Amino acid sequence: MSQLRIFVLLMLLIILTPATYLWALNMFFPPHRIRLIPQWKDDTFLTEPQEPAWIDSNLTEGWSINWQSGQREGDYGFTVKDGVLGLYATFRGYNYSDGIGFSGVSIKKAIPSIDRQTYPYLRIEHKENSSDSALVLSFSISDDKGQWFDGKQVHISKKWSILECDLRKLHNGTIAEISIQFTNEYNRHYAGDIQHAYIKSIGIYKRNPEWTLVYNRQPNETNISTEGNILKIFGSGNLSAGTIMSAQRTSNLTFDATVARYLNVSIKTSGIEVAARIVIWTSPSQWIVILLKTYNDFSWHIEIIDLFSFGINASNLYMIELGWQQVYDSTNQSIVWYRQLSFNLWEQS
Amino acid sequence: MFEIRRFQQALTRLKSFNILPQHVAPYSHTIILWVILGYLIRVALIPLVPNSDSLTLMRVSFVLKERYQLIPTAYPEPVTYLFAFLYSVFDPFLSKGVFKDFFMNTAYTPDLLSVPFRLSEPGLFTYLFILKMPFLVFDLLLGLTLLHLLKDHKQSLLAFKLWMINPISIYVPYAVGQYDIIPVFFIMFSLYLLQNKRMELTMLSLGIAGAFKTFALLFVLPITLFSVKEIKGLKEKIAKSLLLIAISLFPIVLSKIAVYFTPLYYLPTNIASSQFDINGFFGNTLYLLGKPGSPPLIGLFTFGLDYSISFKTFALFYDVVYLFPLIYTLLLLALIYRKNISFDILWKSILVFLLLYYASSLFHQQWFLYAQPFLILLVIEDSRFLKAYAALIPLYFIYVLYWAPEAVAFIEAIGLPSVQFLNIFRSIFSGVCIFIVALIILPGNILEKIRGKQ
Numbered sequence: 001m002s003q004l005r006i007f008v009l010l011m012l013l014i015i016l017t018p019a020t021y022l023w024a025l026n027m028f029f030p031p032h033r034i035r036l037i038p039q040w041k042d043d044t045f046l047t048e049p050q051e052p053a054w055i056d057s058n059l060t061e062g063w064s065i066n067w068q069s070g071q072r073e074g075d076y077g078f079t080v081k082d083g084v085l086g087l088y089a090t091f092r093g094y095n096y097s098d099g100i101g102f103s104g105v106s107i108k109k110a111i112p113s114i115d116r117q118t119y120p121y122l123r124i125e126h127k128e129n130s131s132d133s134a135l136v137l138s139f140s141i142s143d144d145k146g147q148w149f150d151g152k153q154v155h156i157s158k159k160w161s162i163l164e165c166d167l168r169k170l171h172n173g174t175i176a177e178i179s180i181q182f183t184n185e186y187n188r189h190y191a192g193d194i195q196h197a198y199i200k201s202i203g204i205y206k207r208n209p210e211w212t213l214v215y216n217r218q219p220n221e222t223n224i225s226t227e228g229n230i231l232k233i234f235g236s237g238n239l240s241a242g243t244i245m246s247a248q249r250t251s252n253l254t255f256d257a258t259v260a261r262y263l264n265v266s267i268k269t270s271g272i273e274v275a276a277r278i279v280i281w282t283s284p285s286q287w288i289v290i291l292l293k294t295y296n297d298f299s300w301h302i303e304i305i306d307l308f309s310f311g312i313n314a315s316n317l318y319m320i321e322l323g324w325q326q327v328y329d330s331t332n333q334s335i336v337w338y339r340q341l342s343f344n345l346w347e348q349s
Numbered sequence: 350m351f352e353i354r355r356f357q358q359a360l361t362r363l364k365s366f367n368i369l370p371q372h373v374a375p376y377s378h379t380i381i382l383w384v385i386l387g388y389l390i391r392v393a394l395i396p397l398v399p400n401s402d403s404l405t406l407m408r409v410s411f412v413l414k415e416r417y418q419l420i421p422t423a424y425p426e427p428v429t430y431l432f433a434f435l436y437s438v439f440d441p442f443l444s445k446g447v448f449k450d451f452f453m454n455t456a457y458t459p460d461l462l463s464v465p466f467r468l469s470e471p472g473l474f475t476y477l478f479i480l481k482m483p484f485l486v487f488d489l490l491l492g493l494t495l496l497h498l499l500k501d502h503k504q505s506l507l508a509f510k511l512w513m514i515n516p517i518s519i520y521v522p523y524a525v526g527q528y529d530i531i532p533v534f535f536i537m538f539s540l541y542l543l544q545n546k547r548m549e550l551t552m553l554s555l556g557i558a559g560a561f562k563t564f565a566l567l568f569v570l571p572i573t574l575f576s577v578k579e580i581k582g583l584k585e586k587i588a589k590s591l592l593l594i595a596i597s598l599f600p601i602v603l604s605k606i607a608v609y610f611t612p613l614y615y616l617p618t619n620i621a622s623s624q625f626d627i628n629g630f631f632g633n634t635l636y637l638l639g640k641p642g643s644p645p646l647i648g649l650f651t652f653g654l655d656y657s658i659s660f661k662t663f664a665l666f667y668d669v670v671y672l673f674p675l676i677y678t679l680l681l682l683a684l685i686y687r688k689n690i691s692f693d694i695l696w697k698s699i700l701v702f703l704l705l706y707y708a709s710s711l712f713h714q715q716w717f718l719y720a721q722p723f724l725i726l727l728v729i730e731d732s733r734f735l736k737a738y739a740a741l742i743p744l745y746f747i748y749v750l751y752w753a754p755e756a757v758a759f760i761e762a763i764g765l766p767s768v769q770f771l772n773i774f775r776s777i778f779s780g781v782c783i784f785i786v787a788l789i790i791l792p793g794n795i796l797e798k799i800r801g802k803q
Contacts, residue, residue: 006381013385018392018478025396025474034469272632275620289621291458294632296615302455309459309622327632348469 036304036344039260040253043340045231046210047224047247053119054111055203059085062109066179070095070103075194078107085199087182091134093191104183106140113144113174114204116167121208124163124180125200128156134187137163137197141170142177153185156197159218164208178202211247214321219243221333229339231322236333239326244277245334246323253317260343261312263290263305265322267338272296274324274334278305280312281319288312294327300339368493372502373509380496380509384489387513391488394523395481396474401464402715403526407476410436411448418614421635422628426611427560427604428528432480439479444472458619459626477526484522487534491518494537495722498544504729511725516742518721520714527715532558532565537722539572544692548576549596556597560604563649564716567677568699569597574684575695656711672709676702693730696723697789704786708779714749727789737785744778747771 056062060080068076068089075090089105126137138153149171154163167175182197184190211231213224220237224247235245267276278291288310295301307313324336369377409420410432419426436443445452447470450463457463467473492512499505512518522530535558542551555572558565573593577586618629624639634641638651657673680702684690690698700723707717724741728734750756750771760767791799 010381010385014388017389018395018482021392022396022474022478026471030471031469031473034465275631291619292621292631293456293617293619294630295617296630299454301617302450302453303458303619304455304462305458305619306462309462348465 032348035347035349036262036264036342037347038264038342038344040255041340041342042210042249043342044229045226045247045338045341046207047212047226047231048209049121049123049203049205049207051119051206052203053114053206055201056109057201057203058083059199059202063107064109066106066108066181068105069183070101071105072096076105078105083200087180087197087199088194089182090194091184091190091192093189095188101188102183102185103188104136104181104185106179106181106183108177108179110177111175111204113176116172116175119204119206120166120168121205122151122163122165122167122178122203123205123208124202125160126163127158127160127198127200129158129196129198130192131156131158132190132192132195134184134190134192135195136181136183136185138181138183138185139163139165140179140181141167141175142179143171143173144176146176148179155186156195160200166208167204175204208251210251211249211322213245214248214323215243215245217243219245231338232335233323233338234333234335235324237331239274239330239332239334241326241329243326244323246277246279246321247338248319248321250319253320255317255343256315257307257317257343258313258315260345261307262344262346263307263342264302264344265338265341266300266302267293267295267336268298268300269295269324269337270298270333270335273326273328273330274336275327276303276336276338277321277323277325278303279321279323280307280310280317281321282312282314283318287319287321292325370497370505372500373496373505376502376506379506383510383513384492387489387492387519388485390514391485391519391523394519396477398524398526399464399468399473399477400524400526401461403477403480404464404467406432406526406528407480408448408451412451412614413611414440415451416614417611419608419611420614420616420629421637423637425560425563425601425604426608427600428531430604430607431483435479435483439475442475443479444470444475446470447473447476456617456619458622460622460628481523481526484528484530487530488518488522491530491534491537491722494534494541495725497541498537498726499729508725508729511728512722515721515725517717517745520746521718525715527713527718529562529715529718532562533718533722534558535561536565536568536719539568540692540696543572543576543695548593551576552593552596553599556600559597560600564652564719566597566601567702569594570681571684571695571699571702573597574681575690575692578690652713658709673706676705676709696726699723700727701786701789704782708782708786714745714752717745727785734785734788737781737788740781741778741785744774744781747774748778 063078063085065077071089076088078085078087087105087107089103091103095101095103122139124139128135128137133155135156136153137156139151140148141151142148151170152163152165154161180199211224213222215222215235217240219235219239222235222245224234225232231247233245233247235243265278269276272294275292275294277289279287279289281287290305290307290310291303322338322341324334326334367374369380373380405422406424406428409422409424409429412418412420413429413433414436419429447467449470450456450466457466492509495508495512496505499508518530521527535554539551539554539558542554551572552569555565555569559569573590576593577589580586580589616629618627618631618636620627620631620636627636627639629636653673654671657671659669659671662668662670680698684698687694700720703720703723706712707720724738728738748771757767760770
């Protein structure tokens with residue numbers, strides 16, 4: 001009987017001690033909850049310009065030759081076909097009218113008066129029939145007094161590209177006219193004969209896109225877009241392993257990454273053959289891959305990443321890159337979606 | 350009538366059954382008091398130190414319970430099955446919040462970042478109790494095995510007491526949360542069976558230990574060699590050896606059959622993170638510790654070879670001598686060449702091997718548990734070893750600071766070079782291990798000379 005009593009007491013001790021202890025711990029020492037407090041976030045992912053003050057996308061009306069230099073009659077001009085303006089000029093390596101060799105053509109159009117402080121971003125979507133380094137596409141704006149201010153110059157390209165400019169940096173008054181130039185500014189002895197520049201649209205916007213597309217190998221089709229506040233990075237065609245496609249953002253990264261060191265983002269991928277890839281740039285030349293990951297389902301995945309674990313302790317980030325990397329060769333499409341990007345600090349309550 | 354008699358007989362047998370060996374039965378009250386003391390210390394520690402290792406084990410077991418899918422890890426699968434079963438039994442008491450990352454598809458880089466989030470969830474304590482309470486069963490059974498292994502009541506009681514308050518056998522299961530107490534129990538139980546000449550059961554017990562931690566398989570060959578020593582005839586020796594080895598592999602084969610029928614869980618891994626955090630799938634490839642390949646082999650090569658001291662011999666070839674397989678070979682050869690092996694010599698040989706291993710290889714903190722019952726047996730047998738063993742314990746706790754970044758930061762903060770500081774104590778630890786080995790293997794007269802008695 002005494003043995004039985006001891007056994008029962010022991011059993012009670014064995015069972016009741018941890019049960020009571022557990023109850024007391026849960027009751028009197030509840031754990032401190034941890035929260036991530038966003039210090040900076042992007043849940044809109046602008047990939048297109050927003051709120052145009054003026055836009056010309058059919059380019060059929062109002063355009064005229066502004067000036068030509070070193071061109072003969074019939075050598076230059078512009079046409080509009082299927083909503084695309086084709087501007088052309090002929091470059092023979094010399095100028096008929098003066099000895100300096102500068103040659104080219106300019107078109108212009110009057111535009112309604114625009115408050116440049118509110119609508120500062122000019123965007124010209126263009127491509128050319130060659131990528132000869134001598135040729136330049138540029139633009140100018142004039143105020144209501146007829147004074148012209150030179151804008152940005154870019155090298156020509158065979159791919160559709162965007163010429164972007166913050167007009168506030170050129171002039172503070174109103175804009176009355178805009179002109180586009182196609183010249184041999186970078187090599188005045190250039191003799192490429194007839195050359196074409198194509199313009200799909202010109203517009204002045206309130207907000208510029210914050211994310212721009214980059215890639216290391218161009219697939220057949222590629223783009224970034226925003227669908228319901230979700231960033232979509234798309235590529236299709238011949239996608240060889242190692243192909244990288246990304247959306248990059250440099251603007252308004254106004255947070256201290258040493259404090260808001262926890263990156264939080266949701267990711268979905270089209271399949272196992274493509275890996276989500278996130279890169280942090282601390283300067284134009286220093287970048288660190290912080291995520292390279294495949295998912296085998298078509299579900300959203302939340303990634304929380306401590307930047308410190310990758311040695312990132314710069315207070316200001318230069319650029320954020322969200323993208324994907326092809327893991328296996330494919331001829332299908334690869335897509336990665338991102339949403340609710342934020343940089344957070346840690347709070348324990 | 351016949352049934353009643355059988356029932357009465359069974360009841361009588363049950364009443365007369367005593368788990369304590371005869372020679373310590375009169376001291377049952379003392380044993381109970383020590384059990385209570387050991388139990389309270391262990392239970393008190395269970396929720397206080399939620400180590401990341403225990404959280405990893407909890408996570409893979411939880412996923413197996415929820416999805417019936419296995420996450421491939423360095424841990425052999427039986428332990429995952431065991432805890433998945435326990436979590437299923439205790440499911441109504443378990444808070445889902447602790448593993449909400451599983452339900453919300455949330456991943457952390459580095460993986461350790463998940464620890465504070467889990468710790469901040471109500472209900473974690475319950476998980477820790479369910480994880481660590483089974484360790485108590487094996488822990489107490491191991492204490493009981495020590496009582497049985499020694500035949501003198503004073504020695505038995507002392508060994509039991511030392512086990513109950515052994516800081517390492519308390520720290521590893523209940524603070525670190527590693528389950529090595531399970532294989533260590535089965536190893537010691539196999540020695541008990543061996544002492545009672547139950548060869549097949551010995552190997553089965555050893556096999557169960559090996560199924561839980563592959564490390565335990567290292568004891569299969571020494572014990573097989575011991576078991577076949579008395580057998581005459583080479584053929585008979587080989588046949589018996591193969592039979593014993595096959596028995597020891599049976600639990601592992603069984604567990605692998607179960608694994609074969611359990612689908613794998615696709616755990617994505619961030620291949621951009623540091624090597625030891627790359628565990629899981631990238632594309633179709635499974636990675637473990639940053640390397641693609643099957644987990645058991647990677648574990649063997651990483652823990653067995655990469656962690657060992659090694660010597661490169663000649664510049665033109667990658668000819669490397671690893672100390673770990675070298676000392677294991679020496680252990681086997683010593684057992685093969687020695688004409689007579691007593692039970693004492695066997696367990697001391699195993700201890701010598703373990704101590705040389707700790708002295709010459711990086712070892713995870715839980716792996717030191719394997720030597721503890723042997724060291725207790727050694728101290729009980731010969732009190733000369735007590736001082737050296739007492740020195741090993743604090744040195745071990747300095748060694749484990751390698752795994753405590755806060756402590757390393759503190760050492761740096763007080764102006765000491767943390768790495769060198771820890772390495773000095775690690776070297777002393779190795780020195781003490783080798784000294785104990787020397788005391789065990791050197792002849793008595795040489796030891797007397799060392800002690801200045803001749």
